[in-house]
Amino acid sequence: MIITTGxxxxxxxxxxxxxxxxxxxxxxxxxIATIPIVMLDIRLTxxxxxxxxxxxxxxFILLAVPFFLLAANLMNSGKITARLIDFARxxxxxxxxxxxxxxxxxxxLFAGISGSSTADAAGxxxxxxxxxxxxxxxxxxxxxxxxxxxxxxxxxxxxxxxxVWGGVMQMSVGALFLAGAIPGLLIGGALxxxxxxxxxxxxxxxxxKPTFAQFWKAFKGAFLAMLTPVLVIGGIVGGIVxxxxxxxxxxxxxxxxxxxxxxxxxxxxxxxxxxDTGRFASISLFAxxxxxxxxxxxxxxNVPRMVVDGLTAYQMGYVGTALIIAALFLFFxxxxxxxxxIIILGTVLLPVATAAGIHPxxxxxxxxxxxxxxxxxxxxxxCLLISAAIGGLNVVNVMxxxxxxxxxxxxxxxxxxxxxxxxxxxxRTLMPMTFK
Amino acid sequence: MIGRLLENTCQGLxxxxxxxxxxxxxxxxxxxxxxxxxxxxxxxxxxxLATFIFxxxxxxxxxxxxxxxxxxxxxxxxxxxxxxxxxIQKGVVYLFVGVFAGLFAWYGIEYAKVGTxxxxxxxxxxxxxxxxxxxxxxxxxxxxxxxxxxxAFSDYKATKKAAQ
Numbered sequence: 076m077i078i079t080t081g082x083x084x085x086x087x088x089x090x091x092x093x094x095x096x097x098x099x100x101x102x103x104x105x106x107i108a109t110i111p112i113v114m115l116d117i118r119l120t121x122x123x124x125x126x127x128x129x130x131x132x133x134x135f136i137l138l139a140v141p142f143f144l145l146a147a148n149l150m151n152s153g154k155i156t157a158r159l160i161d162f163a164r165x166x167x168x169x170x171x172x173x174x175x176x177x178x179x180x181x182x183x184l185f186a187g188i189s190g191s192s193t194a195d196a197a198g199x200x201x202x203x204x205x206x207x208x209x210x211x212x213x214x215x216x217x218x219x220x221x222x223x224x225x226x227x228x229x230x231x232x233x234x235x236x237x238x239v240w241g242g243v244m245q246m247s248v249g250a251l252f253l254a255g256a257i258p259g260l261l262i263g264g265a266l267x268x269x270x271x272x273x274x275x276x277x278x279x280x281x282x283x284k285p286t287f288a289q290f291w292k293a294f295k296g297a298f299l300a301m302l303t304p305v306l307v308i309g310g311i312v313g314g315i316v317x318x319x320x321x322x323x324x325x326x327x328x329x330x331x332x333x334x335x336x337x338x339x340x341x342x343x344x345x346x347x348x349x350x351d352t353g354r355f356a357s358i359s360l361f362a363x364x365x366x367x368x369x370x371x372x373x374x375x376x377n378v379p380r381m382v383v384d385g386l387t388a389y390q391m392g393y394v395g396t397a398l399i400i401a402a403l404f405l406f407f408x409x410x411x412x413x414x415x416x417i418i419i420l421g422t423v424l425l426p427v428a429t430a431a432g433i434h435p436x437x438x439x440x441x442x443x444x445x446x447x448x449x450x451x452x453x454x455x456x457x458c459l460l461i462s463a464a465i466g467g468l469n470v471v472n473v474m475x476x477x478x479x480x481x482x483x484x485x486x487x488x489x490x491x492x493x494x495x496x497x498x499x500x501x502x503r504t505l506m507p508m509t510f511k
Numbered sequence: 512m513i514g515r516l517l518e519n520t521c522q523g524l525x526x527x528x529x530x531x532x533x534x535x536x537x538x539x540x541x542x543x544x545x546x547x548x549x550x551x552x553x554x555x556x557x558x559x560l561a562t563f564i565f566x567x568x569x570x571x572x573x574x575x576x577x578x579x580x581x582x583x584x585x586x587x588x589x590x591x592x593x594x595x596x597x598x599i600q601k602g603v604v605y606l607f608v609g610v611f612a613g614l615f616a617w618y619g620i621e622y623a624k625v626g627t628x629x630x631x632x633x634x635x636x637x638x639x640x641x642x643x644x645x646x647x648x649x650x651x652x653x654x655x656x657x658x659x660x661x662x663a664f665s666d667y668k669a670t671k672k673a674a675q
């Protein structure tokens with residue numbers, strides 16, 4: 076038989092939602108949802124689906140993902156994260172709500188090096204959550220600010236999500252990296268303002284201002300690590316290296332610092348670091364295959380065309396469409412990992428964005444920031460789950476603080492929707508060729 | 512006995528995964544060295560080898576994650592409290608994953624056969640080297656999932672027996 080678009084869409088989306096509701100792992104749920112259609116529609120064969128899935132791994136650009144994760148793991152294992160925290164402490168630790176600001180500042184520094192929010196939450200959380208609790212901060216606040224600040228990992232360049240986005244949508248990863256910089260810094264500013272508000276309301280401790288000697292010591296300790304963004308982003312934007320090459324340079328540099336400069340990574344540690352990286356990378360990347368098969372099937376039944384026609388019929392204009400796009404990414408981000416969402420929803424919404432006159436780079440930044448919020452919102456908020464586990468709390472107990480901290484961050488997202496030049500100015504200035 | 516055998520199998524996969532992840536750095540690193548230092552010539556096969564290893568990393572990692580139960584899932588319903596509830600909650604998931612894994616293995620054999628008649632562009636390597644990961648992954652997921660299902664039944668029986 077030949078299945079109609081409506082039936083196919085119902086089986087795919089309904090089946091997928093049912094499967095994740097009964098706790099089938101997301102990567103498998105995406106694959107299982109395609110089975111009934113392959114079995115029923117005479118135009119499809121299991122071979123096509125297997126091939127779609129398998130060929131999605133045949134991508135050189137995706138190799139950047141495990142290497143950025145490797146750089147993050149090497150930083151955490153090599154105590155480079157601790158050096159970044161020391162530097163963040165002399166920069167911001169003396170402000171009201173000191174360690175809260177340190178938490179945000181170190182996430183910004185970490186984000187500029189690694190590109191992984193989960194590695195940020197795990198690496199910084201292990202050190203900062205116990206330290207904050209010890210200094211009298213509420214555990215719920217410590218967990219919430221760690222989780223929320225870690226989302227900058229995928230917004231401030233380099234970013235694993237931007238690498239995947241660029242690979243899937245055939246866009247310049249360098250332009251995406253540059254576009255994420257100012258929104259990332261604005262989100263960091265919004266987080267620090269929230270920490271300041273908390274410090275005033277709850278009378279959190281204030282540390283003494285550091286002496287110049289203390290500042291210089293911390294700066295020297297973190298200086299070499301902070302050169303990584305120059306290597307990575309400078310290399311890509313300057314057209315010198317590809318994203319994958321920049322990722323391996325970042326990992327090699329982190330290894331060089333850990334093994335030879337700071338001497339904190341030993342040969343024995345490397346086995347565990349490589350295994351951990353491979354395991355986590357493959358869990359995230361395996362979903363790319365099943366998501367690609369799922370996304371291909373939606374395209375086969377013209378679902379993207381249907382969505383474009385449906386949304387453009389309402390003539391919502393630039394802002395309305397951008398708001399709908401952000402809302403859809405925010406909603407899907409609640410339930411699915413960001414990478415499969417990019418493959419399925421991103422490709423479906425790209426023509427909608429284009430029809431509404433949204434620049435592809437602005438569309439990408441709106442999508443990535445919205446998906447980043449999904450990292451701290453249950454039921455699938457990985458950074459929140461990691462931070463809550465470190466703090467020994469149930470996610471439910473932290474939700475009030477997460478909502479308070481997320482509110483100003485959502486305002487930044489709204490600002491970017493209303494004024495896309497916030498994201499577009501930097502790539503337009505430094506990479507004008509991308510905008511021709 | 513079978514559980515220990517499968518755990519040892521998974522331990523072997525973990526070791527292979529670590530080695531493959533480390534070896535992934537070699538071809539990509541060679542590309543960087545060749546392009547920017549000139550220490551070694553530019554080898555065109557490095558990109559192809561890197562993607563070959565990458566496919567193996569993804570597939571072996573997915574096998575380990577099935578055994579460890581670390582593939583990401585979404586918890587929107589409360590945990591079952593009764594032994595039967597726990598069995599149903601876990602069992603249904605294992606059944607779905609097991610069926611998918613079985614089909615993946617079965618159709619993966621045909622898919623791998625296609626690999627045998629194809630060669631890669633640069634290395635002229637037979638594509639069976641990577642296509643074979645599909646039936647292998649399917650078969651390993653099936654065995655791992657079947658054992659987890661068996662374990663869920665055993666746990667249910669043991670809990671029921673202890674309650675009597």
